[in-house]
Amino acid sequence: MSTCLGAAVRHKMLANMLLVRHTEERIQELFLENVIRGTTHLCIGQEAVSVAMAEVVDAARGDTVTCTYRGHGHALALGMPLDSLMAEMMGKASGCSKGKGGSMHLADLEVGLLGTFAVVGAGLPVTNGAALTAQLRGTGAISISIFGDGTPNIGAWHEAVNLAAVWKLPVVFLCENNRYGEYTPYDDTAPVPNVSDRAAAYGIPSAIVDGQDAEAVYPVLLEAAEKARAGEGPTLVEALTYRYRGHSRSDPATYRPEGELERWMERDPIDILAQRMQADGQLTAAAFESLRDQQKAEVQRVTEWAMNEPWPALEETLEDIWAPSGDSAAQREGA
Ligand SMILES: Cc1ncc(C[n+]2csc(CCOP(=O)(O)OP(=O)(O)O)c2C)c(N)n1
Ligand SMILES: [Mg+2]
DSSP: OOOOOOHHHHHHHHHHHHHHHHHHHHHHHHHHTTSSOSOOOOOTTOHHHHHHHHHHOOGGGTOEEEEESSOHHHHHHHTOOHHHHHHHHTTOTTSTTTTSSOTTOOOBGGGTEEEEESSTTTHHHHHHHHHHHHHHHTOOOOEEEEEETTGGGSHHHHHHHHHHHHTTOSEEEEEEEOSEETTEEHHHHOSSSOGGGGGGGGTOOEEEEETTOHHHHHHHHHHHHHHHHTTOOOEEEEEEOOOSSOSSTTOOOTTSOTTHHHHHHTTOHHHHHHHHHHHTTSOOHHHHHHHHHHHHHHHHHHHHHHHTSOOOOGGGGGSSOOOOOHHHHHHHHHO
């Protein structure tokens, strides 16, 4: 499906998909080199959803986004600076969460990213809170909640979708259906063939889109966002996509049927947009290669910079954490 997106928007989407792809590939290498500790969940193969989502978000207006631990691509597409992300991945003080969050705890309020959440389903109620704020203040802002196909099996998902439907909150529920929840195929854990089928239970509209084609995802998200801004309540959008790598950094994904990965790679989101732009005379093969080289070089430059950044000071361990105030702690002890 082709739309009337202009050359500039297409170029931005392509550049951002390449940035996300090369950042993710570098992150995996850095993990294997023990430069990045903990775990990582890569979104290689799912980049089209990230860049299409970012095009409908207006952070200046107050739009907000929550997503999962598989959130590096969403953060970058929204405009989180690469240095902020890469330093956070390495646990450095200049990271977006001061080096104390790592891969699964990214946030950048300037670009509207309220947070990436490690707990499955935890982002949805937060999205509702942001949307309720926008609704009460009448700002016209929306909130997008991004989650995977395994997430509708969690109670928080149902509570959040139900409440958003009843209160007509300005939310877009965006599912990245990559066919697996950790190591289990979608069909083994869900009683309905599509995630979007769940929308009927809450009386909200839904759509299924080709998640490999940024230009197919964009208009569907835009319509959902416009409905939400107009007070018509939430929409559930299901983008069909695929992660090329395993669930997390050390999963070789041997549970996937032979040939499945190869079939999805034939519809690579970067190639789909690049080929369409070439067919429309908006990109030459040489310009595509040079854009790729440029993004690779940028990832390498930022990686080297981040490696030389300082760690957080030991005293910072006890900053930015929640603790009961003196009064309530005393009350509790007295109780
Ligand atoms: C409440 C909760 N239960 C279990 C887990 C362990 N867990 C981490 S990711 C995951 C699967 C989620 O799959 P999906 O929603 O499809 O997202 P994807 O990883 O495919 O993007 C599970 C069960 C968790 N993080 N939180
Ligand atoms: Mg999944």
